Amino acid sequence: MSASDLPLDTALPIDEISRARLESDGLRLALVDAHDQDAYESWFRVESRGFHDGEPTPEHIAWRRTFPFDGNRVTGVFDDTIANPHAPVATTVCWPAELTVPGGRSVSSWAVSGVSVAPTHRRRGIARALMEAELRTASALGQPVAMLTVSESTLYGRYGYSPAALARDVTVVTKRARWTGPQPTGRVHFLTAEQLREVGHEIVERVRLRTPGQISYSGLLWERQLGFSPSDQHAKRLRFIRYDDADGTPQGFAVYRLVENADDFTQHELVLQTLVAATTDAYAGLWRFLIEMDLVAKVSAHLRPVDESLRWMLDDFRAVQVSEFDHLWVRVLDVAAALSARTYARADRIVLKVTDPLGFADGTWLLDVSASGSATVTPSDEPADATLSVNALGSLYLGGATAHHLAATGALTGDAERLDGLFRSPVEPYLSIWF
Numbered sequence: 001m002s003a004s005d006l007p008l009d010t011a012l013p014i015d016e017i018s019r020a021r022l023e024s025d026g027l028r029l030a031l032v033d034a035h036d037q038d039a040y041e042s043w044f045r046v047e048s049r050g051f052h053d054g055e056p057t058p059e060h061i062a063w064r065r066t067f068p069f070d071g072n073r074v075t076g077v078f079d080d081t082i083a084n085p086h087a088p089v090a091t092t093v094c095w096p097a098e099l100t101v102p103g104g105r106s107v108s109s110w111a112v113s114g115v116s117v118a119p120t121h122r123r124r125g126i127a128r129a130l131m132e133a134e135l136r137t138a139s140a141l142g143q144p145v146a147m148l149t150v151s152e153s154t155l156y157g158r159y160g161y162s163p164a165a166l167a168r169d170v171t172v173v174t175k176r177a178r179w180t181g182p183q184p185t186g187r188v189h190f191l192t193a194e195q196l197r198e199v200g201h202e203i204v205e206r207v208r209l210r211t212p213g214q215i216s217y218s219g220l221l222w223e224r225q226l227g228f229s230p231s232d233q234h235a236k237r238l239r240f241i242r243y244d245d246a247d248g249t250p251q252g253f254a255v256y257r258l259v260e261n262a263d264d265f266t267q268h269e270l271v272l273q274t275l276v277a278a279t280t281d282a283y284a285g286l287w288r289f290l291i292e293m294d295l296v297a298k299v300s301a302h303l304r305p306v307d308e309s310l311r312w313m314l315d316d317f318r319a320v321q322v323s324e325f326d327h328l329w330v331r332v333l334d335v336a337a338a339l340s341a342r343t344y345a346r347a348d349r350i351v352l353k354v355t356d357p358l359g360f361a362d363g364t365w366l367l368d369v370s371a372s373g374s375a376t377v378t379p380s381d382e383p384a385d386a387t388l389s390v391n392a393l394g395s396l397y398l399g400g401a402t403a404h405h406l407a408a409t410g411a412l413t414g415d416a417e418r419l420d421g422l423f424r425s426p427v428e429p430y431l432s433i434w435f
């Protein structure tokens with residue numbers, strides 16, 4: 001396809017440096033036209049195989065094709081010597097999305113997804129060529145930041161990404177968990193997935209700018225949460241609830257399913273897939289409803305925020321067990337644009353030296369923060385107050401990581417306490433989806 005067939009904002013030709021590097025290895029880096037049925041199907045089959053998913057059914061492929069790919073940049077690496085040369089040997093898809101930053105604002109960010117390399121072609125530098133190409137493309141498109149969620153924590157640090165928002169898996173032993181939190185004033189309704197489609201997304205959008213780390217999403221990523229994907233093994237068991245406040249206004253929703261314990265009907269497990277609340281009342285109303293479900297011994301929830309209030313709403317703190325992991329990884333590309341997009345906790349004037357082996361963020365920058373918390377960021381030749389790697393900057397960016405941890409690793413030198421006073425966010429960063 002030609003670059004002009006892509007929507008304007010992502011219509012750049014393939015990256016020349018990575019194209020030449022792969023060509024010297026007998027490989028071809030190319031854009032994939034997502035509107036070309038055969039080309040997209042081949043790409044999607046390889047991506048699914050790369051993540052060890054089952055072979056997509058015609059129904060699944062047809063479903064994927066119902067989503068507009070405008071703004072998506074779908075890329076493949078091809079090897080014309082393999083048995084099926086129409087199928088790529090490596091995949092990725094990227095698009096611009098809004099990333100919430102501290103201060104209730106957002107910054108345009110290059111979402112990188114679907115990175116896979118066929119096992120027949122692994123460890124010969126294909127992923128590196130793809131990842132570096134995407135960073136150069138994002139930079140050429142003026143994207144201040146790139147971001148991804150990862151299958152393995154060991155893959156992306158080498159390209160300047162770093163964990164910026166953590167998440168937790170939560171297990172609640174419901175028999176120990178007597179509700180002592182606020183008494184909800186509204187009510188819970190059961191809905192169908194169809195009924196939740198519009199109102200649920202409206203609530204997601206209503207709260208998006210409150211939490212650094214959340215991203216704008218719709219289409220496939222949203223509908224997948226509602227079990228509309230034909231590959232969703234659990235779709236038939238999903239339950240959908242909406243919480244309306246005392247005035248009847250929808251303020252939250254949850255999606256869950258039950259896993260039966262055939263040996264003991266009082267020991268079912270409730271698996272919470274999604275819970276989004278726009279008010280504390282809705283948060284309490286939804287959680288209480290789930291925890292007090294009859295015949296359930298355990299509620300487990302994946303991908304919950306680090307600052308979940310739930311434990312404080314139960315009489316037995318230890319009824320809730322958590323395990324924490326890295327979730328959203330951020331890579332700063334344009335220091336001035338990225339740092340001026342967010343707000344800071346206090347006024348200051350600080351010079352930061354950023355080191356970036358790939359060159360995008362390399363330089364010394366004056367961060368001049370006004371009393372309102374807004375910053376102007378300009379290149380500077382003053383002596384640096386702090387020096388940090390681009391990875392450390394990515395971790396600090398959303399206000400979740402602390403500078404003193406980064407200083408302890410050697411990724412940052414200088415006045416860590418002062419940096420924490422500036423960068424820490426009153427709201428812990430959190431991203432509620434995989435992409």
Ligand SMILES: CC(C)(COP(=O)(O)OP(=O)(O)OC[C@H]1O[C@@H](n2cnc3c(N)ncnc32)[C@H](O)[C@@H]1OP(=O)(O)O)[C@@H](O)C(=O)NCCC(=O)NCCS
Binds near residue numbers: 114121123125149
């Ligand atoms: C992860 C994956 C994309 C790597 O592809 P690849 O083409 O083999 O990677 P490359 O040969 O370009 O390696 C690039 C670098 O990453 C390192 N690397 C690759 N895979 C790694 C792994 N699983 N763990 C740690 N390091 C890894 C390489 O050693 C190399 O390091 P260096 O360049 O700094 O010396 C590929 O193995 C894959 O498709 N895995 C399954 C799907 C997946 O997990 N995708 C990532 C989704 S977030």
